[in-house]
Amino acid sequence: MTHQGEVPSVNFWSLSDKKDTSKFCCGEKAVNDFFRKDAWKFHKRTSHRVTCTSVANSDGVAGFYSLASVTEEIRKLPGNYARLGQSGEFPCLQLAWMGVQRPLQKSNIGIAMLGKIVSTFAKVGEQIGLPHLIVFPINEDVKRFYKKMDFEEYDGGTKMFLSLQIARDAVRE
Template sequence: MARLKPPRPLDESDDRESFDCGRESMNQWFRRHAWRNQQLGVSRTTVLEDSESGAIAGYVTLSTGQIEREFLPKASQRNKPDPIPIFLLGQLAVDRRFQGMGVARSLLFYALTTSVLVSRQIGSFGVLTHPLDEEVRGFYRRFGFEELPGDPRRAMIVRIKDLERNGFGAG
């Protein structure tokens, strides 16, 4: 069983080349774009590191964004600005060596808690993500994410107020 250090920001010296989550597109994004996006300030990548080997067990990225009001269910559109501010959970991946150990869940909890805490300062309707397939959709569904009915990209969202109601960002 891996012993993980607390979540921390990606560092330029982190070994991104040996990371392998089993999805080449996610591996390549991490290797080629994660650090550059962080330098540019367009997203922040947070990693979990194995305390023994120093290997990156997983990563998650957050940034801000917006969605068109029409993508929300009709009941959620009322009295909302257009577009609606959101947090974007752009990437979440776990290295094969650490899969099945709760790393994805830990990274998601970190991202959702961070989003709730930051939303108290800048305001946001929810956390949006674009799952790659049905298995990933199922993972997000277990944490309260719902499909946006009007979004052609089949994004999923969880509302900040629902996260707060479920204890994210408390105490």
């Protein structure tokens, strides 16, 4: 995984109903709406694991991410990846939502969060049979961010994935 600049020291914690999410603003309506209105509901029923982050010496929410276990169609993956199994779908980890408060964007908090996500994926992916981490970028800026982090496009460029092997290699670096 490649990035430039210093990655800040951040704290991670699991979302709770005690945190006020109503003022979160990353500049993307869909991301804001999920975190403000739906994150706790999805987290509580365990369909998503929502993790929050704060920068050192602050207890406010600097950003968050939401992970879910989903299935994806094998035929949508490029090249040799399409031969992963016999069935038409395979399990994968999805980075469903990720956002950083607007004033903190471009401070590498997103890189710190993605580093934590990739590290977690590298540890558990093989143990529970998840060969890919997938994401559906919401715009071209987001797509460029994930490309810098070694994600590959698939399904006509609407989705991106990171293989378990690349995640494990990144964690070893």
